[in-house]
Amino acid sequence: MSATTKTVMPQLIRNERWGRVLAVLGSLQGYIGLVLVVLFGIISKGNVFLDQTNLTNAVGAFASRGILAVGETLVILTAGIDLSVGSMLGLASMVAAMSLVQGGIPPLLILPICMAAGAGMGLVNGIGATSLRIQSFVMTLAMLSVFRGIDRQISNNVSVGTQPVNSDGKLTKHADQFQMYGTPGHNIFGSVYYPVLAFIVVVVVFQLILSRTRFGRHIYAVGGNETAARLSGVNINRTKIAVFVLAGLLAGFAGPIDAAYSASADPLAGQSYELDAIAAAVIGGTSLAGGRGSIVGTLVGALILTLLDNVLGLNSVSDNLQLIIKGLIVVAAVVLQRPDLFSSITAWFRGITRSARSKGGT
């Protein structure tokens, strides 16, 4: 009797400890890709990588795409997709620059103008994907082309600088204020880099909308099972139009950031950003089939993408090798962040130990 308790007790304790480790690992698991990238950064270039300016630069460079990714996540959660976010951002950034330079509009007013323009574009997408019954992939692919065309038409294919100067060679008052939207080295409230703040605020607001409001539950419901959602009284079309409008609104919100970051609006700005936005959402655990995912996950995905780029850059990894590594790490991150990863590993591990024990018994 005593002999058995002696052998069982340590094993129980060991199991318990192992269980606790598993639980911690499990809760961290959604971030494991990010943790690995950060660890890689600290080990290879610790002091430079962790420098606040470096992290601000890295997140700031991705902020406009991160904001697009939040809108993209909403659309993907309803089992749709928005391929036009990059074009909408490009057009919004052009609207911002032209309002500033040719319209002489004060920067604080430019933001709502861009957001309204973005929401308008999103509304077109939403109507196409619902009332016209065009699949969102096709509708937004078409609008990708239309919005880009409008962008190029109004700019006449010439980039518009956001730093016009007075006759004395100094920036105009509005141009100076406009830099607060994210021209490198310009902060608001003394030391806050606006693109980073804007990205984080957008993440928090939309995470709360998703998890705390009825509209948020409707989004999951529509993406999870459209028929069931309709039968339980959710207005499917209204929800879908709303997410497209929000995706456009966010693209418009990111427009001034993009223009200020480059100190100019390029007619090609935002090209292929839709891929980065989709990648951030998917790496963050959002399912392309809809109904599963979160905005926090998208934040993690965005951080993985931009910090990885930063770490590889700091280590002067060659351009071709960077492409290969980035692709492989994305695959690894998605596998490592699979929710059932640890349970399947332990199941596999248990299988091995059990067979080993039964062999030992005979």
Add this chain to the structure above:
Amino acid sequence: MVHSKQRAVVVAVGLLAVVAAGCASKATNSNSGSNNGGNKSSGGKSSGPFVVGYSQSNNAEPYRAQLNLQLQYYIKKYPDLKLLPIADAQQQSSKQVSQVQQFIQQKVNVLIVSPNEPDPLTGPVQQACNAKIPVIILDRSVNTSCYSAFIGGDNYVAGKKAGELAAKDLPNGGNVVELQGILSDQPQIDRDKGFRDGIKSNPKIKIIEHREAKWLKENATSTMQQWLAKDKNINLVYAQNDPMALGAYLAAASVHKENSIKFIGTDGLAIPDGGIRAVQQGHLAGTFIYPTCAEEAAAMAEKLAHGETVQKKTTLDITAVTPQNAAQLYTANDFSHKK
């Protein structure tokens, strides 16, 4: 029933549209055809309007947008030339092939092509040549000699002059970083080679970092931020185009290092956002005007339309933009207000 009736109507309307389009294109064909014939009958000395077709590889690049503006301006200088709407291939060679073939079908009097890529465009240029249409090739080559004229700049020289400027600006040597265009693009390869040859005269100059920023301003900004974060002692930035140079400038300005680092770009476009203005404002130490070839192309189109022969291959000079000549070069190259 109703459905099928509607469908029938739609199909009928569609067919009508196609037939109408066919007639229209035939009409223009015969029109320009007779035009062409007229020219021939009068021994190429007719003053009748000569139709010029221009196939642009991609309107959306600022350099090419400038080229379009300038070509329209210079063609207008010759009252007997008429430029058809510029065909934009949007960086797709297959699209450009069909656009060039459409110009051949329309029997334009002179064809100007900025090839997107050499290989795919060789065929259509040959077809134009077979159709006895004089062809002017701009900047990028094709793999046939069956054309009337080639006009281009020299990217190697543009890189070399930038290298020589760097050597002059850093007499005691120093650390240079290079921002590259898309690595497989020929202009990138040539400008890179030229730059490295240009700085050879001063062995104390070292290229400590070089990275692909894909010709894009925002990529250059984040790359430069990373280099600055590593606290490398950077004395000079060479960017293979002006947007990348200005992107690096923004990154340096954010940590107040813009005055201790020199920036050299290339392209020299006379637009408010371009390199010449940046030299004028003291942001860039210098840039190099890569010629658009538009003025020369218009002059040659005029000669070719009148049946004259022109020089087969013309390589244009690269003009250095310095703080001294920037203002004057800006006015000379600004076409936004010229009609």
